Amino acid sequence: MALLEIKNVGISFGGLRAVDKCNIVLEKGELIGLIGPNGAGKTTVFNMLTGVYLPTEGDIIFEGKSIVGLKPYNITERGIARTFQNIRLFKDLTVLDNVKIPYHMHAKHGVISSVLRLPAFFKGEQEITEKALECLEVFGLSDKKDELSRNLPYGQQRRLEIARALAAKPRLLLLDEPAAGMNPQETHDLMELIYWIRDKFDLTILLIEHDMSLVMGVCERIYVLDYGKIIAEGTPDEIKTNPKVIEAYLGKEVHV
Amino acid sequence: MNDQNKSGSFWKRNTPGILVAVGLLAVYLILHFWIQGFEIGGNKYQLNKYYTLNIYLMGMNIILAVSLNLVCGITGQLALGHAGFMAVGAYTSAVCTMKLGLPFAVGLLAGGLVAAVMGIIIGLPTLRLKGDYLAIATLGMGEIIRVILINIDYVGGASGLSPIPKLTNWTWIFFITVGTVLFVKNFINSTYGRACISVREDEIAAETMGINSTRYKTMAFCFGAFFAGVAGGLYAHNFFIIQPNLFNFFKSFEYLVMVVLGGLGSLTGSVLAASGLTVVNLALQNVPDLRMVVYSLVLITVMLFRPGGLMGTKELTFSIFKLNKKRGGDRGTSGN
Amino acid sequence: MEILIQQLINGIALGSIYALIALGYTMVYGIIQLINFAHGDIYMVGAFVAFFLISIFHLPFFAALIIAMLACSLLGVIIERVAYKPLRNQNRLTALITAIGVSFFLEYTMMYFVKPDPRAFPASFKLHNITIGNVVISSKDILILIISFTLMLILTYIVNRTKTGKSMRAVSFDKDAAQLMGIDVNKTISATFAIGSSLAAAAGVLVGMYYGQIDPLMGIMPGLKAFIAAVIGGIGIIPGAAFGGLILGVTEALVSGAGYSMLRDAVAFVVLILILIIKPTGILGKNIREKV
Numbered sequence: 001m002a003l004l005e006i007k008n009v010g011i012s013f014g015g016l017r018a019v020d021k022c023n024i025v026l027e028k029g030e031l032i033g034l035i036g037p038n039g040a041g042k043t044t045v046f047n048m049l050t051g052v053y054l055p056t057e058g059d060i061i062f063e064g065k066s067i068v069g070l071k072p073y074n075i076t077e078r079g080i081a082r083t084f085q086n087i088r089l090f091k092d093l094t095v096l097d098n099v100k101i102p103y104h105m106h107a108k109h110g111v112i113s114s115v116l117r118l119p120a121f122f123k124g125e126q127e128i129t130e131k132a133l134e135c136l137e138v139f140g141l142s143d144k145k146d147e148l149s150r151n152l153p154y155g156q157q158r159r160l161e162i163a164r165a166l167a168a169k170p171r172l173l174l175l176d177e178p179a180a181g182m183n184p185q186e187t188h189d190l191m192e193l194i195y196w197i198r199d200k201f202d203l204t205i206l207l208i209e210h211d212m213s214l215v216m217g218v219c220e221r222i223y224v225l226d227y228g229k230i231i232a233e234g235t236p237d238e239i240k241t242n243p244k245v246i247e248a249y250l251g252k253e254v255h256v
Numbered sequence: 257m258n259d260q261n262k263s264g265s266f267w268k269r270n271t272p273g274i275l276v277a278v279g280l281l282a283v284y285l286i287l288h289f290w291i292q293g294f295e296i297g298g299n300k301y302q303l304n305k306y307y308t309l310n311i312y313l314m315g316m317n318i319i320l321a322v323s324l325n326l327v328c329g330i331t332g333q334l335a336l337g338h339a340g341f342m343a344v345g346a347y348t349s350a351v352c353t354m355k356l357g358l359p360f361a362v363g364l365l366a367g368g369l370v371a372a373v374m375g376i377i378i379g380l381p382t383l384r385l386k387g388d389y390l391a392i393a394t395l396g397m398g399e400i401i402r403v404i405l406i407n408i409d410y411v412g413g414a415s416g417l418s419p420i421p422k423l424t425n426w427t428w429i430f431f432i433t434v435g436t437v438l439f440v441k442n443f444i445n446s447t448y449g450r451a452c453i454s455v456r457e458d459e460i461a462a463e464t465m466g467i468n469s470t471r472y473k474t475m476a477f478c479f480g481a482f483f484a485g486v487a488g489g490l491y492a493h494n495f496f497i498i499q500p501n502l503f504n505f506f507k508s509f510e511y512l513v514m515v516v517l518g519g520l521g522s523l524t525g526s527v528l529a530a531s532g533l534t535v536v537n538l539a540l541q542n543v544p545d546l547r548m549v550v551y552s553l554v555l556i557t558v559m560l561f562r563p564g565g566l567m568g569t570k571e572l573t574f575s576i577f578k579l580n581k582k583r584g585g586d587r588g589t590s591g592n
Numbered sequence: 593m594e595i596l597i598q599q600l601i602n603g604i605a606l607g608s609i610y611a612l613i614a615l616g617y618t619m620v621y622g623i624i625q626l627i628n629f630a631h632g633d634i635y636m637v638g639a640f641v642a643f644f645l646i647s648i649f650h651l652p653f654f655a656a657l658i659i660a661m662l663a664c665s666l667l668g669v670i671i672e673r674v675a676y677k678p679l680r681n682q683n684r685l686t687a688l689i690t691a692i693g694v695s696f697f698l699e700y701t702m703m704y705f706v707k708p709d710p711r712a713f714p715a716s717f718k719l720h721n722i723t724i725g726n727v728v729i730s731s732k733d734i735l736i737l738i739i740s741f742t743l744m745l746i747l748t749y750i751v752n753r754t755k756t757g758k759s760m761r762a763v764s765f766d767k768d769a770a771q772l773m774g775i776d777v778n779k780t781i782s783a784t785f786a787i788g789s790s791l792a793a794a795a796g797v798l799v800g801m802y803y804g805q806i807d808p809l810m811g812i813m814p815g816l817k818a819f820i821a822a823v824i825g826g827i828g829i830i831p832g833a834a835f836g837g838l839i840l841g842v843t844e845a846l847v848s849g850a851g852y853s854m855l856r857d858a859v860a861f862v863v864l865i866l867i868l869i870i871k872p873t874g875i876l877g878k879n880i881r882e883k884v
Binding site: 105 | 460461463468
């Protein structure tokens, strides 16, 4: 059984057909790329997957159950986490507190024991802190744990966002342009990191990216979206030579 | 994980807390005896009624400002209906003690609980709104509560409810004020408080990180309403009479002003601003005609020169006195 | 039936007052996203300026009206320059609190000088009542309607046809882009405050004439209700403010007419909350989806 099945999903904003009859299938453990020109509807697909937007038609099946109509936090609880194209960290919280937020879902202590500072509170908070620190350690952000996340350099903010998404303990991770604004060296490091987290956390990853070297380098399969429609699907080599894809990116009458 | 947490270092670890506790106890005892009156060498010292009243008011203002800060500053929901919850608490508790003959403590608790339930009823539909829309909707809700109270004859309508027994005293004020501040402080320094802050920072990101934003907005609103209700109970049992028009939207503004002046999200800021404005008000009693003119000028000036409020989002802590740089035990230490 | 028509007429008169104030709210909100709580007090100042002009200098009503409008537009510009402009890039709550401060300042400074008691607004012309069946239309109603609709027409012309109006629309759409296109944003914001304040002043003078009584705190409730009218119509949208004002005025008049005048003030808020819950951007507003 596929981990995630997007079946004939479509969404309209007013008169605009942003995504139309989109079909994507992810098997467990895969690392899949979603590419397409600007405005093709890639982020909209992510927004539908995470419950931020409600698809106007079609169905999304995650681990055998439909997740359409669930609230974003329900979907996160089910095991899908994401990052954002334009980094959306909790800017006035420290790095450590940013990573603590997703562990809230699994907190065992209640409001009352928090307010009364009962032993359950100390135990629960201790647990959250330890897990959050472990997570930061993995991403090499331990020494920045007390800094406000707004003060981190750009590349580290991107890493922190991935760390925060992983803290939600997902089985499917959605990365929205993780390499945007990074230089080639940073992009290379990111590639390594993506491979590594997939194996370490036993994840399935769907990533949107404009940086072709990254997409072609890490992805096992690629979907191409143009004007809201999937126009091609295949391995990086197949995609590179697919005439429809070339047309979408470069326009017609280009000799390959 | 760290040896510091073992019993031997209990005193060292909790130095700031203990100092604050001792300080507060001293304040409590001194004012307790001063308000009651005491004799030294044949001279009788007693705080006059007027100052006593203002100390009580200071306590109530702190409760209201801190509880509003939980909603506006911590959770980031601009609510302008705090006086409405205060009214609900005031009327409920007064009815409990006056008409039902219940003890004061029960009255206060009932006032708080009814206000909290109102908070949930009002919060669920309105908290979907954002920013200014939420502000104006909560302001409207507060005004609706006031108009409804005017139209209930059982509680005296527009002419008000009296005579309410004077049951509020320094002990009630002090312990409820300290309790409220402690409650809110403990709440915001827990995973629940962080959830509220994450909603303030970025609601969509919070939702995709598994935070049910409606739940935490309503929770903050409900707690805020509870404490406003309790403060309303204290207020009612201090002034003999309450009228619906006392709790109009200007009252809500007053507390919002305290919160913003102190710094949104800063508890110590709210406490300082609430106390400070009470003192400013007291000092201006001598010039009744100009009181509000000066008050408004102070407000405008502070906002123009300290737009983030007196404290910004920071807290006044002991670390500025270099006593203890680390926060309490919940923070733990890093593993590297 | 006659009672209903009578109440409708009263409601439209009251509603056009709300509309005039609401226009200023909505223009200011549209351009700097600030609920200008002091706006209702500018309406009060307008009424007092006209009061002094008529009762002390014996000016005719229309001269007083125009001078009051000019004086208040100046006041509006000064308030913006002194109190709001320095906070333009700050947290919006800061500006909101400052607006509340300015509101208190205007109310209580006025109260310091004229004392809190209501003053009788001089009746500056004779009343003629037109009676149709049992319905009485006073010349005051007609005057309010004529003046407020004239002002709204002038405003529509300014906003849609003049250069200032175009820059106002541009700035409210995108301040930074407008600046890059060579529009003087500061001047445009000042112009918005000037126009909005003069409309509020006109409303103040008309109310003074209509009810014959003014006091320093008279601006609070109408100010708040006008803001509600702006929200009902869709804040930032100019026809919405006029529309919301009329809806609110008529609803209130009908509720009073039905014998529930005690509940009149609550009605505005109930309408507001219903609208906000059903269509949060107001009747004429467009839904804007947050970009993720």
